[in-house]
Amino acid sequence: MLHPVGPLPAAVYWRRRLLVLFLLLAVLGGGGWLMVAALSGGAGERTTTAAAATTEASPAAGEPPALARVVPSLAGVRTPTPAPEPAPEPAPEPAPESAPASPAPGDPCGDDMIGLDVRGPGSVPVGAKPTFELVVTNVSSVPCVRVLDEGLQEIVMFDGAGNRVWGSNDCFPENSSDTRTLAPGESVALPLVWGGLTSEPSCTAARTAPAPGQYALRGRLDTEFSADAPLSIG
DSSP states (O other): OOSOOSSSOHHHHHHHHHHHHHHHHHHHHHHHHHHHHHHHHHHHHHHHHHHHHHHHHSOOTTOOOHHHHHSOOGGGOOOOOOOOOOOOOOOOOOOOOOOOOOOOTTEEOOGGGEEEEEEOOSEEOTTOOOEEEEEEEEOSSSOEEEEOOGGGEEEEEEETTSOEEEETTSSSOOOOOOEEEEOTTOEEEEEEEOOSSOOOTTOOSOOOOOOSEEEEEEEEETTEEOOOEEEEEO
């Protein structure tokens, strides 16, 4: 092998061998360089890609994460505070009731300043014509004035069932002008005569003597009424 055999001179064969060896070394060297370059380039790209991904994944210093920028944290959300309700105003205190003014001397006698009663015999026979009295009394502590006109006076009789039997103003109404000043405790008796017969306000019905029994007399002076006074007819 080291001594080439052939028709050509030995120098030719050595030159051929050196050329082949050179080409082989060139091929091997080029292939090794390409492999090293390929490996170095792939590692660099991976490093660059990883660095870029890290850079993209890592937020800039001082900036919140992307999700935090889009969705605010609950701590950062301010809940509106409802306005405080105004305190209820205290109810106004009721005004103290003023005491009714005391009547002055000479004022009119109100119904609450007089007492009214009917007096007369407790029993009368059938057909009798008794006289009843309407008694007005000043029950206040001061003198007062009361109108006692005859048109304001009346005595009415009722039977035991509450039916009206007779009224002093039914058939013979009278009118007068009678205004009096009544001293405290003073009483005035106003006489009214009953004819002993029944009557009704229009005085058109037949008048008859009431049947024996128990009756009641009720007096009136304008707007003031008396308690019932019993009357027996028999």
